[in-house]
Each structure stands twice: as structure tokens, then as C-alpha cells.
Amino acid sequence: MTKKLSLTLACGDYEIVRPLKEGTVEPDGIELNILTGADSTTRHWRFLRNQEYDVAECSASSYIVARDRGMPFRALPVFLHRRFRHGFVFINTGKGITRPTDLIGRKVGVKSYQVTAILWLRGILEQEYGVPHKSIEWFAELDEDVEFTPPEGLRLSKIPDEKSIETMLAEGEIDALLHPDIIDPIIEGDPRVGRLFPDYKAEEMAYYAKTGIFPIMHVLGFKQALVEAHPWIVPNLYQAFEQAKAIAMKRMRNPRLVPLAWYQEAWEEQEKVLGPDPWEYGLGERNRKNFETLVGYSHQQGLISRPIPLDELFLSTSQGRKRGTFRT
Numbered sequence: 001m002t003k004k005l006s007l008t009l010a011c012g013d014y015e016i017v018r019p020l021k022e023g024t025v026e027p028d029g030i031e032l033n034i035l036t037g038a039d040s041t042t043r044h045w046r047f048l049r050n051q052e053y054d055v056a057e058c059s060a061s062s063y064i065v066a067r068d069r070g071m072p073f074r075a076l077p078v079f080l081h082r083r084f085r086h087g088f089v090f091i092n093t094g095k096g097i098t099r100p101t102d103l104i105g106r107k108v109g110v111k112s113y114q115v116t117a118i119l120w121l122r123g124i125l126e127q128e129y130g131v132p133h134k135s136i137e138w139f140a141e142l143d144e145d146v147e148f149t150p151p152e153g154l155r156l157s158k159i160p161d162e163k164s165i166e167t168m169l170a171e172g173e174i175d176a177l178l179h180p181d182i183i184d185p186i187i188e189g190d191p192r193v194g195r196l197f198p199d200y201k202a203e204e205m206a207y208y209a210k211t212g213i214f215p216i217m218h219v220l221g222f223k224q225a226l227v228e229a230h231p232w233i234v235p236n237l238y239q240a241f242e243q244a245k246a247i248a249m250k251r252m253r254n255p256r257l258v259p260l261a262w263y264q265e266a267w268e269e270q271e272k273v274l275g276p277d278p279w280e281y282g283l284g285e286r287n288r289k290n291f292e293t294l295v296g297y298s299h300q301q302g303l304i305s306r307p308i309p310l311d312e313l314f315l316s317t318s319q320g321r322k323r324g325t326f327r328t
Contacts, residue, residue: 004031005230010043011036011057011220014080015252016279019244027240030233040081040180040218041111041142048073048145051223055237057081058221061116061303062145064295067313068304069146074227076234077291077314078220078241078281085121085215086207087200090177090186090193092169097176100129100196103136106175109165112142113156114303116217116294117180123297128207133301139174141165151302169193180217205273213290214278219314227315238317242281249277282317283310 011017013036019025021034035053038046047056048066057080058073066073091097097106103125110118125131137155141164150156159165169177170185170192177183185193197203208214220241227234251257255264270278280287291310299307 002029004029005233006031006033007054007226007233008033008035009055010034010038010047010053011080012040014248016080016245016248017241019247020240024247025240025244027233028236030236030240041115044145047221054223054226056221057218059114059116059145060216060219060291060294061119061298062114063219063221064298064308064313065114065146065148065303067308068306071146072224074222074224074315075219075313076222076238076241076281076317077283077287078238079216079218079279079287080220081217082214082279083117083217084200084204084207085117085124086197086203087195088117088179088182089121089125089196090169090179090183091196092172092175093192093194094172095175097196100125100131103131103176103196106136107139107173108136109139109141109159109169109174109177109179111165111179111181112140112144113138113150114144114146114148115180118178119294119297119301119303120215120217121178122301123293124207126300139165139168148303154302208273211289211293212286213293214274216287216290216294222315234315235317238281245279245281249279283314 007030009032011034017034020032021036040059043056044059044062046052047058048062048071058075063073063075095106097103112118122133126133134153138157140156140158143158159168165174165177166183166185168174169183170190172192176196183193186195253267255267260266288310291313295304295307295310295313298304
């Protein structure tokens with residue numbers, strides 16, 4: 001029997017990776033040990049700090065910073081997680097914040113400064129709403145995935161370990177909070193906490209209509225030594241992820257899979273607004289604009305020393321013109 005290369009992949013437990021996890025799709029020549037138990041923050045840390053996984057779904061922002069620092073990682077343009085972010089700007093309702101510019105001069109918390117969701121939000125607030133990122137005093141709860149020295153003029157502090165950034169918002173120690181997840185005070189209906197954009201879906205749809213950007217959150221990272229030793233895994237894994245997503249998207253068209261009364265209507269609305277493949281992989285025109293915007297924000301905000309070209313950030317998946325296609 002031909003021996004396959006055994007690789008450990010850490011990623012989220014998503015529908016679009018289910019065919020890989022269940023073995024419906026098997027990358028040619030590769031045996032995957034797929035780990036889905038870690039939350040995103042922990043997975044990114046363990047990959048970038050400890051290099052515990054061969055391949056990992058990784059914070060796009062932290063990956064960009066890692067490449068700028070010359071750290072031994074590479075990535076595929078496989079974007080397992082995207083999310084619009086206007087609904088993740090939370091405010092203390094007693095602070096008189098009713099519009100984005102009310103954040104200027106305020107104390108604003110973040111999970112960590114480098115988080116991709118927060119990078120997008122700082123960029124969007126600055127570019128679309130006139131809120132300079134250096135006009136805010138920032139408070140971070142966690143250490144960064146990659147060591148980071150704040151640039152001149154950036155006010156950034158880490159809160160004490162015994163404090164919670166979400167509790168600080170509710171109790172008024174900070175005025176607002178940018179967070180990658182829905183925070184507990186919102187889930188619990190705490191009246192002291194609300195959203196900056198109450199109709200965040202309308203804001204997100206307007207943002208997409210203007211920019212064509214459905215923000216990319218994560219990339220598929222590799223240990224550089226692994227790619228150098230086995231370059232053939234790059235197109236093989238890329239093709240496997242494409243196949244898995246195609247199978248998943250076809251399966252998800254069945255409204256019986258999800259216990260939502262208006263699931264079909266939501267699916268049709270998504271297709272009408274975002275097109276048939278909002279989670280497309282590769283570096284087509286839409287994805288290039290998407291990721292170049294993120295790189296631009298990273299440079300503008302002092303996380304990286306230069307705008308890094310995408311051809312330096314992503315491995316080539318080409319198998320030759322009109323070659324390497326698959327049929328589902």
C-alpha cells in the first residue's frame with residue numbers, strides 16, 4: 001500500500017470542511033488528522049507561537065504580521081471564515097455614543113489589537129466613518145498572536161489579568177468595545193450595553209454595495225519547512241478544500257438541514273446580494289481587493305512595515321492553465 005504523508009490540520013468545525021473531516025474528500029497523497037476542538041484565539045496562538053500544527057486556519061491579520069517579521073509560515077488563499085463586522089461594535093449605553101464619530105477621544109476595548117475582526121473595524125471606522133484609529137485610547141484583554149510594539153502616537157494598554165473587557169464595558173470603565181464575537185452582555189440583554197449600529201445588517205449591506213468586500217477573517221497557514229520539503233501538497237490540499245466546499249454548498253441548499261423557519265429565504269437573499277459563492281477561494285479580482293484592503297489597513301495602522309504584495313503572502317496553487325480542475 002502506498003504510504004501517505006500524515007499532516008495535522010487545525011481548523012474550525014465548519015460545514016465547508018465537513019467532507020474533509022468525514023473522509024468524503026481525501027487530498028491526494030495526504031492523510032489528515034483534523035483537530036476542531038480549539039477556539040480561534042487559542043488555535044492561532046498555538047500555531048504562530050508554538051508551531052504545534054502542520055496546517056492551521058489562522059488569523060489573517062496575525063499571519064500578515066508574521067510574514068512581515070520573517071516568521072517561518074506560508075499560506076494558501078483558502079478563506080474558511082469571513083464575516084461582516086458592523087454588528088460587533090458595542091457601546092456602553094450611558095456614554096452618549098450615538099454615531100461613529102462619538103468614539104473619537106474615547107476609551108475603547110479590544111480582545112487583542114491584532115485580531116483580524118478588529119483590524120477590519122478600525123479600518124472601516126477610519127475610512128468609511130471618519131474615526132482615526134489614533135484618536136482612540138485602546139485597551140486590550142489578551143496578548144497578541146505575534147509580538148507587537150505600538151507605533152508612535154498609538155495609545156494601547158493591556159488590562160490586568162483579573163479584569164474582563166466585557167465587564168469593563170458594562171460597568172462603564174471603557175466606553176465601547178470592538179470584539180470578534182457576540183459578547184455576554186448582549187446575549188444576556190444587559191441594558192447597559194448596546195450596539196453602535198442598531199441596524200447593523202443595513203450598514204453591512206450598504207458597505208458591501210459600495211466596496212464589494214465580504215471581509216476575509218482567516219487564511220490557511222502552513223509551516224514553511226513543510227512546504228519546502230513537500231511542495232506538491234500545496235495544489236493537492238487546495239483542490240481538496242475546493243471540493244469540500246463545493247459539496248458542502250450543494251448540501252446546504254436543502255432547507256431541511258437547518259432548524260430555521262425562513263432558511264430558504266435567507267439563502268436566496270444571500271445569493272442575490274453576495275452571489276453564488278461568497279466563500280470563494282483563490283486570488284481572483286474580488287479576493288485580491290478584499291485582502292489588499294486588509295494589508296493596507298495593517299500598514300496604515302503600524303502593524304507591518306510595508307504593504308506586502310499578495311504574491312509574497314500566498315503560495316501559488318496553479319497547476320497550469322486549464323489544468324487541475326475537478327468535477328463534483
